[in-house]
Amino acid sequence: xxxxxxxxxxxxxxxxxxxxxxxxxxxxxxxxxxxxxxxxxxxxxxxxxxxxxxxxxxxxxxxxxxxxxxxxxxxxxxxxxxxxxxxxxxxxxxxxxxxxxxxxxxxxxxxxxxxxxxxxxxxxxxxxxxxxxxxxxxxxxxxxxxxxxxxxxxxxxxxxxxxxxxxxxxxxxxxxxxxxxxxxxxxxxxxxxxxxxxxxxxxxxxxxxxxxxxxxxxxxxxxxxxxxxxxxxxxxxxxxxxxxxxxxxxxxxxxxxxxxxxxxxxxxxxxxxxxxxxxxxxxxxxxxxxxxxxxxxxxxxxxxxxxxxxxxxxxxxxxxxxxxxxxxxxxxxxxxxxxxxxxxxxxxxxxxxxxxxxxxxxxxxxxxxxxxxxxxxxxxxxxxxxxxxxxxxxxxxxxxxxxxxxxxxxxxxxxxxxxxxxxxxxxxxxxxxxxxxxxxxxxxxxxxxxxxxxxxxxxxxxxxxxxxxx
Amino acid sequence: xxxxxxxxxxxxxxxxxxxxxxxxxxxxxxxxxxxxxxxxxxxxxxxxxxxxxxxxxxxxxxxxxxxxxxxxxxxxxxxxxxxxxxxxxxxxxxxxxxxxxxxxxxxxxxxxxxxxxxxxxxxxxxxxxxxxxxxxxxxxxxxxxxxxxxxxxxxxxxxxxxxxxxxxxxxxxxxxxxxxxxxxxxxxxxxxxxxxxxxxxxxxxxxxxxxxxxxxxxxxxxxxxxxxxxxxxxxxxxxxxxxxxxxxxxxxxxxxxxxxxxxxxxxxxxxxxxxxxxxxxxxxxxxxxxxxxxxxxxxxxxxxxxxxxxxxxxxxxxxxxxxxxxxxxxxxxxxxxxxxxxxxxxxxxxxxxxxxxxxxxxxxxxxxxxxxxxxxxxxxxxxxxxxxxxxxxxxxxxxxxxxxxxxxxxxxxxxxxxxxxxxxxxxxxxxxxxxxxxxxxxxxxxxxxxxxxxxxxxxxxxxxxxxxxx
Numbered sequence: 001x002x003x004x005x006x007x008x009x010x011x012x013x014x015x016x017x018x019x020x021x022x023x024x025x026x027x028x029x030x031x032x033x034x035x036x037x038x039x040x041x042x043x044x045x046x047x048x049x050x051x052x053x054x055x056x057x058x059x060x061x062x063x064x065x066x067x068x069x070x071x072x073x074x075x076x077x078x079x080x081x082x083x084x085x086x087x088x089x090x091x092x093x094x095x096x097x098x099x100x101x102x103x104x105x106x107x108x109x110x111x112x113x114x115x116x117x118x119x120x121x122x123x124x125x126x127x128x129x130x131x132x133x134x135x136x137x138x139x140x141x142x143x144x145x146x147x148x149x150x151x152x153x154x155x156x157x158x159x160x161x162x163x164x165x166x167x168x169x170x171x172x173x174x175x176x177x178x179x180x181x182x183x184x185x186x187x188x189x190x191x192x193x194x195x196x197x198x199x200x201x202x203x204x205x206x207x208x209x210x211x212x213x214x215x216x217x218x219x220x221x222x223x224x225x226x227x228x229x230x231x232x233x234x235x236x237x238x239x240x241x242x243x244x245x246x247x248x249x250x251x252x253x254x255x256x257x258x259x260x261x262x263x264x265x266x267x268x269x270x271x272x273x274x275x276x277x278x279x280x281x282x283x284x285x286x287x288x289x290x291x292x293x294x295x296x297x298x299x300x301x302x303x304x305x306x307x308x309x310x311x312x313x314x315x316x317x318x319x320x321x322x323x324x325x326x327x328x329x330x331x332x333x334x335x336x337x338x339x340x341x342x343x344x345x346x347x348x349x350x351x352x353x354x355x356x357x358x359x360x361x362x363x364x365x366x367x368x369x370x371x372x373x374x375x376x377x378x379x380x381x382x383x384x385x386x387x388x389x390x391x392x393x394x395x396x397x398x399x400x401x402x403x404x405x406x407x408x409x410x411x412x413x414x415x416x417x418x419x420x421x422x423x424x425x426x427x428x429x430x431x432x433x434x435x436x437x438x439x440x441x442x443x444x445x446x447x448x449x450x451x452x453x454x455x456x457x458x459x460x461x462x463x464x465x466x467x468x469x470x
Numbered sequence: 471x472x473x474x475x476x477x478x479x480x481x482x483x484x485x486x487x488x489x490x491x492x493x494x495x496x497x498x499x500x501x502x503x504x505x506x507x508x509x510x511x512x513x514x515x516x517x518x519x520x521x522x523x524x525x526x527x528x529x530x531x532x533x534x535x536x537x538x539x540x541x542x543x544x545x546x547x548x549x550x551x552x553x554x555x556x557x558x559x560x561x562x563x564x565x566x567x568x569x570x571x572x573x574x575x576x577x578x579x580x581x582x583x584x585x586x587x588x589x590x591x592x593x594x595x596x597x598x599x600x601x602x603x604x605x606x607x608x609x610x611x612x613x614x615x616x617x618x619x620x621x622x623x624x625x626x627x628x629x630x631x632x633x634x635x636x637x638x639x640x641x642x643x644x645x646x647x648x649x650x651x652x653x654x655x656x657x658x659x660x661x662x663x664x665x666x667x668x669x670x671x672x673x674x675x676x677x678x679x680x681x682x683x684x685x686x687x688x689x690x691x692x693x694x695x696x697x698x699x700x701x702x703x704x705x706x707x708x709x710x711x712x713x714x715x716x717x718x719x720x721x722x723x724x725x726x727x728x729x730x731x732x733x734x735x736x737x738x739x740x741x742x743x744x745x746x747x748x749x750x751x752x753x754x755x756x757x758x759x760x761x762x763x764x765x766x767x768x769x770x771x772x773x774x775x776x777x778x779x780x781x782x783x784x785x786x787x788x789x790x791x792x793x794x795x796x797x798x799x800x801x802x803x804x805x806x807x808x809x810x811x812x813x814x815x816x817x818x819x820x821x822x823x824x825x826x827x828x829x830x831x832x833x834x835x836x837x838x839x840x841x842x843x844x845x846x847x848x849x850x851x852x853x854x855x856x857x858x859x860x861x862x863x864x865x866x867x868x869x870x871x872x873x874x875x876x877x878x879x880x881x882x883x884x885x886x887x888x889x890x891x892x893x894x895x896x897x898x899x900x901x902x903x904x905x906x907x908x909x910x911x912x913x914x915x916x917x918x919x920x921x922x923x924x925x926x927x928x929x930x931x932x933x934x935x936x937x938x939x940x
Contacts, residue, residue, distance in 0.1 A: 111715040111826035157662040166662055168671075169639065184914045189824040191854035192627040192636055192895040194675050196907055196937050197919045201638075201671035205664050222721045245581040251692045251762045292721045296766055354659040356581035384661035425662035437666055444654045448925060449667045455921030467666050 004460045006092055007072045009050035017053060017095075020063045026054040026101075036081060037096050038089070041143075044347060045086025045431045049076065049096035056101050058175065058183055058214040064097055065212070066181030068461055075179075076463045077208040079120060079147030084348055085430030087153065087207040091465040099149055102214065105129055112189045113220045114172060119149025119213045126218075136223040138164035140256075141426065142333055149213050155205035157426035159256040159288075159332075162248075162383035164221075166426070168204045175215035176203055179457040189217055202452065207428050209463045210456040224290035227255070228297050229319040231328055232308050233281035237261060240283045241359045243311040244382045247287070248355065250307055252300035256288040257383030258332060259358075264339065264379050268331040271338035276331050277324060281314055285382065286332060335379050336388070343375070343392035347405050350433075351416040352425030355385040364415050365389050372408035373400075386425030413440065429467045437468060474930045476562055477542045479520035487523060487565075490533045496524040496571075506551060507566050508559070511613075514817060515556025515901045519546065519566035526571050528645065528653060528684040534567055535682070536651030538931055545649075546933045547678040549590060549617030554818055555900030557623065557677040561935040569619055572684065575599055582659045583690045584642060589619025589683050596688075606693040608634035610726075611896065612803055619683050625675035627896030629726040629758075629802075632718075632853035634691075636896070638674045645685035646673055649927040659687055672922065677898050679933045680926040694760035697725070698767050699789040701798055702778050703751035707731060710753045711829045713781040714852045717757070718825065720777060722770035726758040727853030728802060729828075734809065734849050738801040741808035746801050747794060751784055755852065756802060805849050806858070813845070813862035817875050817902075821886040822895030825855040834885050835859050842878035843870075856895030883910065899937045907938060 007013075018027045029051050038048045055061045068075045074094035081088055090096050103120035108130075115130060115137070124144035130137050141151060141158035150156070152174070157166040164170075173187035186200035187193060203211055234240035240259055247257060262282045269276050278284075287304065291297045305316040319325045340346060353361050362378060365387075369376050375394060380387035391408055393401045413423060413436040423429065423436045438446060449468035453460070460469075477483075488497045498504075499521050508518045525531045538545045544564035551558055560566050573590035578600075585600060585607070594614035600607050611621060611628035620626070622644070627636040634640075643657035656670035657663060673681055704710035710729055717727060732752045739746050748754075757774065761767040775786040789795045810816060823831050832848060835857075839846050845864060850857035861878055863871045883893060883906040893899065893906045908916060919938035923930070930939075 109824075109826075110719060112824045113718060155662075155664045155668075157664070161662055165639070168668075169635070178914065182914050184912055184918075186915070188890050188892065190822045190890075190892050190895070191825065192625075192631055192822045192851075192856045193892050194625045194627070194820075194894040194896050194898045195892040196675075196899060196911065196915070197680075197922055198625075198638075198668075198671045198675050199915065199918060201668045205666075205668055210667075222719060222723070225721065248583060249580060249692060251695065253692070293769065296769070299763065299766070350664075352660045352662045354579075354582045355661065356579075381662075386662045420658050420660075422658065422660050422663050422665040424664040425660070426664050428664045429666055441666065442654055444648060444652050445656070445666070445669065448654075448669060451925035452667055452922060455918060455925060 004464065005072070006074050006094065009073060009094060013071065013073070014051060017051060017064065017067065020067060021053060021060060026056070028052040037078070040081050040083040040086055040088050042084040042348065045089045047089050047091050048093060049090040050093045052096045052098055054098045054101050058177065061097065061177045061212050061214050062181045062183055064095065065177055065179060068095060069180045069459060072459055072461060074461050074464055077212050079150035080122065080145055082143045082146040083150065083154065083430060084427050085432040087428055087430035087466060089431060091431060097212065099212070100147060106215070108133060109189065114189050115218045115220055117148055117216055117218065119147055119216065121148050122146070123148060123151060130220055131223060134223050135220045137170065137218060137220055139167045139170055142336060148216060152204055152213055152216060153207050154426065154428035157384070157386060159258060159381060161381065162257050163253050163255045168201060170219045171200065171204055171216055172219050173217035174200055174203055174213055176211035177214055178211050179459065179462040187217070205428070207430060207463065207466055209453060209466050225292045226294055226297055227288060227290040228301060229325055229328060230287040230301055230305060231278055231317040231319060232285045232287065233278060233314040234283045234285065235281070235312055235314060237283035237362060238359055239312050240285045241362060241382055243285065243308055244358065245356050246307055246311065247304055248383065250303055252303050254287045254304065254383065255290045258286040258380070259382040260284045260286060260332065260379055264335055264377055265331060267338035267342045268334045271334050271341050272330060274327065277327055278317055286328065339377050339390045343394050345393040346390045347409070349389040349409065349412050350386070350424045350427040351413065351421050352384070352386045353416055353419045353421035357419040357421070358382055358385055358387065361387055361415065361419060365412065368408060368411060372404055372411065374404050374408050376408070409436065431466055434467065474934065475542065476544050476564065479543060479564060483541065483543070484521060487521060487534065487537065490537060491523060491530060496526070498522040507548070510551050510553040510556055510558050512554040512818065515559045517559050517561050518563060519560040520563050522566045522568055524568045524571050528647065531567065531647045531682050531684050532651045532653050534565065535647055535649060538565060539650045539929060542929055542931060544931050544934055547682050549620035550592065550615055552613045552616040553620065553624065553900060554897050555902040557898055557900035557936060559901060561901060567682065569682070570617060576685070578603060579659065584659050585688045585690055587618055587686055587688065589617055589686065591618050592616070593618060593621060600690055601693060604693050605690045607640065607688060607690055609637045609640055612806060618686060622674055622683050622686055623677050624896065624898035627851070627854070627856060629728060629851060631851065632727050633723050633725045638671060640689045641670065641674055641686055642689050643687035644670055644673055644683050646681035647684055648681050649929065649932040657687070675898070677900060677933065677936055679923060679936050695762045696764055696767055697758060697760040698771060699795055699798060700757040700771055700775060701748055701787040701789060702755045702757065703748060703784040704753045704755065705751070705782055705784060707753035707832060708829055709782050710755045711832060711852055713755065713778055714828070715826050716777055716781065717774055718853065720773060722773050724757045724774065724853065725760045728756040728850070729852040730754045730756060730802065730849055734805055734847055735801060737808035737812045738804045741804050741811050742800060744797065747797055748787055756798065809847050809860045813864050815863040816860045817879070819859040819879065819882050820856070820894045820897040821883065821891050822854070822856040823886055823889045823891035827889040827891070828852055828855055828857065831857055831885065831889060835882065838878060838881060842874055842881065844874050844878050846878070879906065901936055904937065
């Protein structure tokens with residue numbers, strides 16, 4: 001990797017950028033920059049920008065990139081800042097390009113079932129908007145206040161991936177500003193495409209290192225008329241997770257299959273100040289089914305309920321009222337925040353393993369606590385093999401914490417590699433997970449990624465030091 | 471694009487390659503090379519290889535690529551040769567690497583619902599194998615004797631794309647031999663993946679220009695228990711196609727939505743020597759529904775049948791016997807061959823347009839016949855906007871044909887661009903469609919593609935002059 005020399009921002013650059021943007025309120029400098037811009041949601045990676053620019057148009061983004069390209073100024077894009085791996089943190093300072101004001105829904109095309117949006121639209125706004133039109137955007141990451149641009153940048157997954165897939169599966173086209181400021185389009189409203197290399201999918205999941213997404217054409221589905229959840233207590237977590245491959249193989253694919261343990265449920269109860277509807281067991285599967293009629297869903301879940309009982313489930317609790325449905329999924333949605341609230345500081349692992357290795361990994365995480373001298377809590381998407389494990393600092397000293405978490409991380413990712421898993425299922429690599437990506441992939445893969453980075457960004461000004469870069 | 475100088479194959483190269491492969495029967499040279507290796511199914515692009523090597527293992531492929539890399543010999547991969555755009559034709563001669571003997575199904579993993587295969591497995595073999603295990607590989611391109619490697623290389627689509635998606639959506643992991651002979655893995659059995667740039671999707675659809683797929687891990691689904699088709703005559707093609715967006719928006723998504731016209735049906739009848747079950751109209755929609763119970767499917771199609779009748783459909787013919795089902799879909803499957811048989815020579819357009827522009831494009835193609843002085847027949851996937859139009863030579867002289875088809879092609883692709891369509895929905899670009907890709911994409915897009923090609927293949931030995939390359 002060649003060394004890149006960047007231009008340090010000076011007063012004249014700020015003046016020039018203000019002229020380009022034409023609105024001083026949207027070009028922040030010095031004390032005007034909030035501390036928020038120096039980190040993301042998890043906060044382990046920190047670095048301050050010299051300038052923050054709040055773009056409101058593709059034109060703004062293009063003009064800033066042209067200026068940055070000409071002057072070799074590093075630029076780091078940022079949405080809602082809800083990431084967990086430092087992707088939006090400006091490691092080389094320079095400009096943070098905040099896209100959160102580009103938050104307009106541009107077009108609902110009911111003939112082609114597409115929604116065209118700016119990148120700053122929040123996931124919860126997008127979901128609510130399409131539901132109002134009896135339509136459905138299936139990707140459902142836990143963090144609803146993330147932007148769709150951030151979701152695209154990390155290829156966010158979420159709970160409905162079992163049935164519907166991930167963000168990648170619902171992006172039909174992108175408008176992208178390249179590092180040199182050129183505006184290009186990848187894909188479009190078309191359903192099929194075999195017209196050259198798949199540049200669209202290269203941008204998806206590239207964490208703002210190859211180009212800036214300024215517009216996205218998303219695929220929608222008709223909104224399923226009904227959804228019903230099953231909360232299924234099992235005698236052990238092993239029995240619960242062991243049932244998952246059988247559910248997947250049965251003819252009815254649930255929308256979501258999550259596993260949860262009592263200790264995490266209790267954290268959520270405390271965090272939300274609200275009791276969880278069931279307490280009889282240490283281990284649960286939480287399933288969701290959607291469809292267009294009660295009969296269709298009932299036929300589906302009756303089948304799966306029977307299967308779970310045959311596998312030793314203690315009970316099958318049907319959540320068919322909106323109130324109960326909300327109380328269960330609200331608890332599930334609060335797990336991350338609840339665990340965060342139960343300790344002083346934490347770090348996370350977002351690995352994905354083949355579905356039939358989830359049990360082995362969960363057991364490994366449980367046993368690792370003793371060996372690593374750390375509390376570890378986990379929950380996750382049993383249906384797609386994507387596990388979230390949280391290592392908790394509690395009252396460890398900074399030195400102890402750093403040594404233990406480093407050791408534990410290395411062991412967990414080593415185990416994931418053994419199981420033919422990948423470093424990240426949905427949160428991305430960013431800055432924090434780079435060492436583990438390096439260990440997980442072959443040299444060829446890393447070199448191809450860095451080669452592609454150079455094709456898009458020969459001056460290496462866009463979000464440097466992320467993903468595969470040193 | 472720099473000029474590349476290739477080494478011409480000499481007798482010593484043939485000897486060396488025979489030593490590498492260790493089986494002279496699998497290294498063909500001179501007269502031993504069949505004429506088939508100089509073209510693909512459509513036959514418009516022609517060029518002979520100097521050597522044909524029939525690989526039987528990843529090791530063979532890797533060894534050949536290492537030799538070719540060292541000696542700067544061009545290599546063109548080939549599967550069943552059923553392509554239509556010249557992707558498997560060796561424009562710079564050199565080696566054709568025939569992967570059709572790598573045709574083993576390696577592993578069915580019922581826990582993770584994946585099938586691991588070699589690239590030479592035929593689509594029809596693959597489909598039959600998984601159905602025996604009560605499982606389902608949804609992508610359904612018309613050409614069942616294509617290899618899965620070829621399907622991956624073109625991101626083949628097919629009729630079930632409306633409900634299930636295309637080949638890309640069912641490839642979880644790939645083993646790839648890079649141009650320098652290194653063997654790498656992209657993806658795996660995991661369901662989600664946000665671990666760096668999406669190299670797997672870059673390989674899919676790259677038509678054997680970035681690497682050779684030597685193993686693929688495919689995603690399977692449980693096999694739907696039942697399927698029923700509806701053949702729906704309409705008073706006009708416009709009324710038929712105009713109904714499609716309404717069907718898509720209704721709560722029931724058919725597996726397939728095809729449109730067909732009497733003249734193409736008659737070609738198929740003649741080709742198959744078998745009468746089509748209905749003759750009352752010039753224009754039909756053919757819909758398929760699948761599901762796990764007759765009740766579920768009936769509820770779905772009742773809804774859609776009602777909608778079609780409201781839109782003026784003349785009738786709704788339900789194909790609920792296996793015999794009738796076969797006779798309809800066999801006719802549909804024979805369209806390409808039937809049209810080919812009805813003329814002396816033809817060329818094809820595989821454009822994809824937004825779903826609500828299909829009518830405008832079909833009308834344009836109809837009117838173009840007079841203007842261009844050519845018979846044009848079309849059919850296609852109304853549900854996903856992918857149209858196949860065939861320009862027929864009939865008794866035109868070679869000169870007349872070439873001038874007229876060139877003019878007609880340019881007009882059709884221009885129209886597709888106006889409608890925000892793409893050059894290829896599922897057949898790829900290869901050699902034959904390069905000029906139209908160049909016109910259709912911005913310079914930035916073409917340069918990014920060629921830059922990526924150089925990252926994978928700095929010596930430009932793998933399938934040169936394809937897709938975006940001059």
